[in-house]
Every structure is written in C-alpha cells, then in structure tokens.
Amino acid sequence: MIPEFEKFKGFSAKNLPKEEPLAPGHRACQGCGEVLALRMVMKALGKNVIVCSATGCMEIITSPYPHTAWRVPWIHIAFENAASVASGVEAARKVLQRKGKIPKKHVDIMAVGGDGATGDIGLQWISGAMERGHDFLYVCLDNEAYMNTGVQRSGCTPYGAMTTTSPPGKQSFGQVTWKKNVPAIMAAHGIPYVATASPAYFIDLMNKVKKAALVKGPAYVHIYSPCPTGWGSAGERSVEISKLAVDTKVFPLYEVIEGRYFLSRKITKPKPVEEYLKLQRRFRHLDEEHIAYIQRRVDADYEKLVKLSEMA
Amino acid sequence: MGKRIGVEVSIAVADAVKLARAEVIPAYPITPQTHIVEHLAEIVANGELDAEYIPVESEHAAMSACCGAAAAGARVFTSSSAQGLSLMSEILYIPSTMRLPMVMVVANRAMSAPISIWNDHQDIMVQRDIGWIQTFAENGQEAVDLVLHAFRVAEDRKVSLPMIVNIDGFTLSHVIEPIELPTQEEVDDYIPPFKPKRKLDPRKPITMGPVGIPEVYTEAKVAHDHAIKNSRKVILKAWKEFADKFGREYHPVESYRAEGADMILVTMGSISETAMTAIDKMRDDGKNVGLVRIRLWRPFPAQEFRAATKHAKVLAVVDRCLPPGAVCGPVGAELRSVFYKIPGSPKIFSFVAGLGGRDVTVERFEEIIDKAEQFAKRRPKELYEVIGVREK
Numbered sequence: 001m002i003p004e005f006e007k008f009k010g011f012s013a014k015n016l017p018k019e020e021p022l023a024p025g026h027r028a029c030q031g032c033g034e035v036l037a038l039r040m041v042m043k044a045l046g047k048n049v050i051v052c053s054a055t056g057c058m059e060i061i062t063s064p065y066p067h068t069a070w071r072v073p074w075i076h077i078a079f080e081n082a083a084s085v086a087s088g089v090e091a092a093r094k095v096l097q098r099k100g101k102i103p104k105k106h107v108d109i110m111a112v113g114g115d116g117a118t119g120d121i122g123l124q125w126i127s128g129a130m131e132r133g134h135d136f137l138y139v140c141l142d143n144e145a146y147m148n149t150g151v152q153r154s155g156c157t158p159y160g161a162m163t164t165t166s167p168p169g170k171q172s173f174g175q176v177t178w179k180k181n182v183p184a185i186m187a188a189h190g191i192p193y194v195a196t197a198s199p200a201y202f203i204d205l206m207n208k209v210k211k212a213a214l215v216k217g218p219a220y221v222h223i224y225s226p227c228p229t230g231w232g233s234a235g236e237r238s239v240e241i242s243k244l245a246v247d248t249k250v251f252p253l254y255e256v257i258e259g260r261y262f263l264s265r266k267i268t269k270p271k272p273v274e275e276y277l278k279l280q281r282r283f284r285h286l287d288e289e290h291i292a293y294i295q296r297r298v299d300a301d302y303e304k305l306v307k308l309s310e311m312a
Numbered sequence: 313m314g315k316r317i318g319v320e321v322s323i324a325v326a327d328a329v330k331l332a333r334a335e336v337i338p339a340y341p342i343t344p345q346t347h348i349v350e351h352l353a354e355i356v357a358n359g360e361l362d363a364e365y366i367p368v369e370s371e372h373a374a375m376s377a378c379c380g381a382a383a384a385g386a387r388v389f390t391s392s393s394a395q396g397l398s399l400m401s402e403i404l405y406i407p408s409t410m411r412l413p414m415v416m417v418v419a420n421r422a423m424s425a426p427i428s429i430w431n432d433h434q435d436i437m438v439q440r441d442i443g444w445i446q447t448f449a450e451n452g453q454e455a456v457d458l459v460l461h462a463f464r465v466a467e468d469r470k471v472s473l474p475m476i477v478n479i480d481g482f483t484l485s486h487v488i489e490p491i492e493l494p495t496q497e498e499v500d501d502y503i504p505p506f507k508p509k510r511k512l513d514p515r516k517p518i519t520m521g522p523v524g525i526p527e528v529y530t531e532a533k534v535a536h537d538h539a540i541k542n543s544r545k546v547i548l549k550a551w552k553e554f555a556d557k558f559g560r561e562y563h564p565v566e567s568y569r570a571e572g573a574d575m576i577l578v579t580m581g582s583i584s585e586t587a588m589t590a591i592d593k594m595r596d597d598g599k600n601v602g603l604v605r606i607r608l609w610r611p612f613p614a615q616e617f618r619a620a621t622k623h624a625k626v627l628a629v630v631d632r633c634l635p636p637g638a639v640c641g642p643v644g645a646e647l648r649s650v651f652y653k654i655p656g657s658p659k660i661f662s663f664v665a666g667l668g669g670r671d672v673t674v675e676r677f678e679e680i681i682d683k684a685e686q687f688a689k690r691r692p693k694e695l696y697e698v699i700g701v702r703e704k
Contacts, residue, residue, distance in 0.1 A: 088380025
C-alpha cells in the first residue's frame with residue numbers, strides 16, 4: 001500500500017473544505033458538468049497548488065483577461081502540452097528548493113485538460129511526463145468531444161454519438177469507433193496511481209484527487225464531465241446523467257493503485273444503457289441494433305474490469 | 313581570467329551554460345546540437361552543476377517545459393536545431409509575449425526536404441518573427457561570450473524576454489578552437505542571480521497566459537514589441553560591461569575594412585571568417601571592398617547598420633536561406649526595407665549561398681562581388697541570385 005495514503009482520513013459530508021480555490025462568476029454554460037467537477041477537484045486540492053492548464057473550455061471560461069476565476073497560481077501555455085509545462089514547474093521547484101531559493105514546503109502541481117488535450121493531441125506529452133516520473137497529478141475532464149471548438153469528435157467520443165464531425169447520415173450512424181481507454185494507457189505506464197471519477201459521486205471524486213496529489217510521482221484521474229451543450233442534454237440533469245453513466249456500467253469508477261485494480265462501486269443491479277442514452281440528443285438517432293451492441297460491449301468491458309479487480 | 317584552451321565549441325558552450333548556473337535544462341537531441349546537451353547531461357550527472365536536466369520526449373515538450381520552469385522562477389536553458397526548432401515553433405511565440413526569460417542555442421541546420429543535417433540558416437529564418445532576441449556567432453569564442461551575454465540580457469527585469477544564440481551547425485558546433493572560458497567568480501559577477509518579477513507561487517497567486525480578447529490582444533502584442541525594441545539599451549550595456557570585464561568587444565554589427573569601401577559584403581554567422589579572407593584577397597587585387605556582419609538580428613539594429621554602410625555604393629547581401637517564391641532571401645529583404653527611400657542609399661543585391669552544408673569559399677565571395685559590380689552597372693532581371701548551383 002502507498003504510505004502517503006495512511007495519514008489521509010478522507011473527505012466526508014462532514015468535513016468538506018469551505019474554501020473555493022476556483023471562484024464563482026466564471027463563464028461556463030448552464031449545467032456544465034465539467035466546471036462542477038473542476039470545482040470539486042480544486043476543493044480537494046485546496047490552495048497549496050500550482051495549476052497548469054491545457055487550452056479548452058475550462059481555460060477560456062476562467063481566464064478572459066482582465067478577469068480570472070483562479071485563486072491559486074495558474075498557467076496556460078497551449079493545448080497539448082500541459083503535462084510538459086507541469087514537468088518544467090516541478091523541475092524548477094526541485095532545484096530552487098535544493099538551492100534554498102524557495103521554501104522547502106511541498107506544493108502540489110496539477111496539469112489539467114479535456115479529453116482531446118489528454119487522449120488525442122496531448123497523448124505524447126502526457127506519456128513523456130508520466131514515464132519520466134515527475135511528481136504531479138494529471139486530471140482529465142472528459143466531456144467526450146471537442147466542445148470548446150463546437151462539438152467535434154475526439155478519440156474519447158463514445159460509439160454512436162453524434163458530433164459535428166461524426167454526424168449520422170445515410171452512410172453513417174455517428175461515431176464509428178469505441179471510446180479510447182485513456183486510463184488504461186496511463187496505467188500501462190506503471191505509475192503509482194490512476195483513477196476514474198464522476199461528479200455524481202463527489203466525495204469519491206475528491207478523495208481520489210487528494211490521493212493523486214498525495215502520492216509521490218505521477219498520478220492520473222480521469223473524470224466524467226457531462227456537457228449539456230454538446231450532448232443535447234438538460235442542464236439540470238448533468239448530475240443525474242453522471243450517476244446513470246456509473247449505474248449502467250458505461251463509466252465505471254475504479255482505482256489502479258500500483259498496478260492493482262480496485263472497483264470503487266460494484267454495480268450489482270445495473271440499469272440498461274438505454275436509460276442513459278435516451279437522456280442525450282447525441283444518441284437519439286441510434287436504432288435497437290446499435291443500442292444492443294453498446295449494451296453487449298459495455299457489459300464485456302465491465303466484466304474485464306471485474307476480472308482485473310479480482311486479480312488484486 | 314580563465315585559461316585559453318583548445319576545445320570543441322559545443323563543449324565550450326555547455327561549459328558556459330554551467331558557468332551561468334542554469335537551473336533547468338529540458339532538452340531533446342538533434343544533430344548537430346547533440347554535443348551541447350550531452351555535455352550538459354554529463355555536467356549535471358557529475359554534480360558539477362546543481363540543475364534539473366529533463367530528458368523530454370520531443371522539442372515541443374522541451375520548449376513547453378522551459379515555459380513552465382521559467383514561470384516557476386528558474387534559470388532555463390535549452391538547445392535545438394532545424395526540424396526540432398520547427399517542432400517547437402507553436403510554443404516559441406508564447407514565452408516571448410508572456411515575457412518568460414530563457415536562453416536557447418540553435419545549432420543552425422537546413423530544413424527538410426531533402427533531409428539534411430548540414431548547416432545553413434533556413435531553420436532560424438522561418439522563426440524570425442517569434443519575438444525572441446536573436447544573435448549570431450561567428451566563432452567559438454563568440455558563441456561562448458554570446459551565451460553568457462544572453463543570460464545577462466534575457467533575465468534583466470527591463471527586458472524579461474527569451475533569447476536565441478545562433479551558432480552554425482558543424483562549421484561552428486563541431487570544430488575545435490582555442491577558447492577562453494572565464495572563471496566562475498567572473499561570470500557570477502557578470503550574471504546576477506535570476507530574480508523574476510512574477511512567478512508561480514501559492515503564497516502570491518497570479519494567472520499567467522490568460523485569454524486575450526480583441527480588446528486586449530493588440531495591446532499585449534504592442535507591449536511585446538516595445539519590450540524587444542527597448543531591450544536594445546540593455547543589450548548594448550551588457551556588451552559594454554562584457555568588454556570592460558573580459559576584454560572582448562561586441563557590437564550589433566561588425567565591420568571589417570568597410571570604412572570608405574565602395575562595395576560591402578553583408579554576412580551573418582561563421583561564413584564571415586571566410587568572407588574576411590576574401591576581402592583581404594580582393595583588397596590585394598585592388599578592389600575597394602569591405603565586410604559588414606550582422607551580429608544582432610532581433611531587434612534589428614537598423615541605425616547601426618546604416619551607419620556602418622553609409623558610404624557604400626553597393627551592398628552584396630549573402631543569405632543562407634532560400635524562401636521559394638519570395639522576392640529574395642530574408643536578410644536581403646530586410647536590408648532593402650532598412651534603406652527604402654533613404655536618399656543616397658546603396659544599391660542592394662541579394663545572393664543566396666551555402667545551403668545545406670555547401671561551402672562558401674573565398675572564390676564564391678569573389679564571384680558575388682564580381683556579380684554585384686556588374687549588377688550595379690546593369691540592373692539584373694531577378695531580385696536575387698543563387699550562387700554555386702551545379703549545372704549538371
């Protein structure tokens with residue numbers, strides 16, 4: 001077991017931090033599940049953190065000069081490279097501490113990006129930073145498409161989903177590929193901590209983010225982030241949809257601690273995927289056959305995860 | 313004063329970076345830059361320099377890590393070349409407008425295709441508008457001196473800009489020259505510790521790299537333009553102090569037998585050494601020729617350049633870069649702008665030579681001067697000429 005976790009008692013409904021390192025008044029859409037997740041991430045981390053942001057929704061809605069929603073040091077350089085920027089920050093702090101130029105006190109370093117910045121364009125940069133073993137956490141806020149540019153498909157867009165670049169038509173039923181398993185790619189780097197989280201299970205989310213920050217070396221948290229604008233879902237149902245994604249086994253919650261898989265929520269009475277799909281316009285065009293295929297594959301993927309967790 | 317020793321220029325450059333006490337070195341290998349970063353890795357591994365060497369997975373990541381490290385308050389160095397520099401290109405514009413100081417040595421090399429590891433200036437010329445201060449070294453000693461100068465200038469709070477020192481790949485980077493490295497005390501005295509005005513620090517949170525809406529974008533870019541123009545004073549002062557301390561003088565442009573010359577060759581980088589030999593030979597042959605070399609490329613020293621060439625009738629500008637479809641090479645185009653509509657300005661002829669490692673010999677310089685002489689009498693059809701193209 002990881003020694004840094006021993007001292008951490010965990011968040012509960014009784015000891016949630018009051019601090020809001022991410023201030024309200026930013027410019028996110030109504031019902032944005034991504035900024036909801038980011039707020040919880042920041043509550044878990046507190047103010048002793050340096051944030052390196054990728055280009056994306058969260059970057060533009062929080063930093064239109066001369067305004068900023070950030071009450072912690074925050075830097076944005078470009079789209080694909082937040083993990084490399086974090087590498088530089090971490091290395092700088094290491095040497096400056098050694099030389100006595102800054103206090104020896106530990107400061108968390110977080111890189112954060114969307115699914116495109118993480119699983120597509122930034123994959124090499126993240127892979128490099130993970131492989132080099134920098135002491136930082138990477139948080140992916142996965143809203144399953146390029147939302148900032150107007151809903152284009154990414155490698156994390158789910159099978160069958162309609163986006164502006166995976167439109168259903170006479171020759172197409174939307175996204176033809178299965179969602180890229182980015183947490184598995186991260187786990188394959190042999191880093192000490194990988195987890196998936198959902199804003200519907202916010203205490204679980206905050207505990208995972210805190211553990212990712214506590215662990216020495218690289219850590220990765222992949223967070224499901226509903227996007228009412230891009231998904232064609234009701235803004236007030238973002239939390240409900242997040243919960244359904246977990247309860248239908250579409251987005252399972254788990255941790256990979258030093259290579260061993262642990263299910264955070266075992267789904268014994270799963271709801272059918274159709275219940276999840278029907279709340280989102282992006283899946284509206286799918287016929288029974290497609291839905292049956294999705295159900296089979298979701299079940300199979302979940303089974304694999306259960307087997308992996310049994311090995312632990 | 314340090315000892316003068318025979319050393320490979322890349323090794324000496326790395327030693328200069330050590331003397332400057334660089335703190336974070338994110339680097340990715342590319343020929344002909346490799347000896348610089350290899351030697352730095354060795355220096356850090358041996359504990360001779362207290363720094364973090366980040367062996368990144370690409371040049372893009374190198375420049376990204378440079379940005380993070382500089383923003384966190386460390387002294388930053390990296391080095392690259394050609395394809396690697398172009399891979400960084402997206403990021404290069406960012407630390408300059410964000411005013412993050414750092415020093416990069418570019419071992420200049422040709423751009424693909426066809427792939428070539430050999431020297432010319434095409435790699436840096438496509439990056440001339442990135443808003444970094446840029447200098448060009450002629451020889452190994454100058455490469456070392458310009459690196460020390462770069463740390464001093466880049467981190468000056470009045471400047472706070474990234475800086476590139478260009479050294480020609482192989483013809484400079486891989487030659488062994490007698491080079492004098494200053495002592496640690498002398499360098500410590502010349503380059504004060506890096507104290508950034510702002511940095512990423514939870515005790516004093518700031519937002520760096522925010523969105524520039526149309527109402528502020530222009531102002532951000534104008535502020536950057538002012539900063540690089542105003543850096544001139546600091547650049548000159550730092551060279552003056554360098555001369556006082558180390559006895560070697562540097563200026564934005566350098567003249568060789570140019571006083572009163574009718575025709576002036578204009579060069580950048582290491583071919584200037586051959587050009588001086590050519591000038592001597594042509595002077596012996598009775599030609600009234602001289603040489604002006606541009607050391608400071610950005611901010612462009614228009615004033616100094618005009619002063620150095622004011623009596624000349626003809627300028628023969630040698631570019632080591634051929635931008636296909638352009639009016640002429642970039643240095644030629646720049647100098648035509650510098651003299652545009654100025655009464656009594658010299659005729660300017662643009663030549664392209666020395667691409668992809670092709671040697672520019674004394675004979676080639678003679679050819680250039682001969683052609684410029686002819687062109688002055690009879691205007692050429694084209695705005696530039698490529699020298700030394702094989703017929704077969």
